[in-house]
Amino acid sequence: MTAETSLAPLPPAKFRDPRITAKGERRAAVGLSSLRTLWFNTGTLCNLTCANCYIESSPRNDALAYLTAAEGAAFLNEIRRDAWPVGEIGFTGGEPFMNPDFLPMLAEALGRGFRTLVLTNAMRPMMRHAGELAALNAVHPALLTIRVSLDHHSPALHDLERGAGTFAKTMLGLEWLAENGFRINIAGRAAFGGEPEAELREGYARLFAEHGIPVNAEDPVDLTLFPEMDAAAEVPEITEACWGILGKSPESVMCASSRMVVKRRNAAAPAVLACTLLAYDPQFELGATLAEASRPVPLNHPHCARFCVLGGAACSR
Structure with missing residues (x-):
């Protein structure tokens, strides 16, 4: 290596400028074409510490605090007042059933007629509320779907991610959901184990x-297989030209039709984010209301490329 080459300037890093890529091309941005799904992150506290949790949930991580029922209802009121075309409410965490206000929030969403999707590991926190949950499902059976995280169909690989004995406990929760007539989806991991x-x-x-378990494993909604998410992995930036090259539309990306409400630890009020996957990156915090959060979202993160545009995945149905 010569002195000239060793002193040559390095190319600019990827995912730094929200407008321009490292190659100097115009970065793709996605406008909110129709707000169809509103997510509530009920808090990052969880009964598990998984090996590769995208949001770093654990029994100790309260970076996203518990939302209250009143805070959730305020956004449902905004939907009604401003006639947002939201048809689905999603609840994620952490583990939603650990939030003391989760059952009232769920009841409020169902009572207003929203299709409602709950993400859970179906373990002890859910089962502590079995009676209340079954009662809600009995009243709103066509509206409620429980999506259970089951990383792999084998106990060994699932437990490798979530901890020894977790597969068996999740299967007990799944069997209870099936026996009690719940609509069930499963979330697995596409690349886990290296199988086609x-x-x-x-x-x-x-x-x-x-x-x-009444789940059709061939149906990509019944069984959603999410791509792996590694922010450090090499992934191309998405430019405006990529839509034509890939044969995709901005409307196919999650942030064209959804937003997520979170409450940060010690914050006075909740905030609305562009995406369920990017809870900690400040550039994806869009405002305090749905109206403020309706602006376009630059695809300025590896997850935008790997998970949404190239992976074709979405958190909602």
Whole structure:
């Protein structure tokens, strides 16, 4: 290596400028075409510490504090007042069932007629509320879906991610949901174990049949297989030209149709984020109301490329 080459300027880093990529091209941005799904992050506290949690949930991480029922209702009121076309409310965490106000928030969303999706590990926090949850489902069976995280169809690989014995406990929760007539979805991981997708779905199908879980493993909504998310992995930036190159539309990306409400630790009020996946990056905090959060979102993060544009994944149905 010569002195000239060793002193040559390095190329600019990726995902730094919200308008321009490292190559100097115009970065893609996604406008809010229609707000169809509003997510509430009920808080990052969780009963598990998973090996690769995208939001770093754990029994100690309260970076996102518990939302209250009153705070959630304020956004539902804004939807009604301003006629936002929201058809679905999603609840995620952390583990939603650890939030003391979660059941009232869920009841409020269902009572207003929203299709409602709850993400959970179906373990002890959920089962502590089994009676209340079953009662809500009995009143609103067509509106409520429980999406259970089951990283792999084998106990060994699932437990490798979530901890020893977690597969068996989640399966008990899944069986209870099935026995009580809940609509169930499953969230798995596409690249976990290195299997082709067809084989992965076959493995889940065998598991569901064995345990009487009413989930169609061939249906990409019933069984959603999420791509791996590694912010440090090499991934291309998405430019305006990529839509034509990839044959995709900005409307296909999650932030064209959804937003997420969070409350940061010690914050006076909740904030609205562009995305369920980017809870800690300040550039994706859009405002305090849905109206403020309706501005376009520059795709200035590796997750935008890997998960949404190239991976084709979405958190809602």
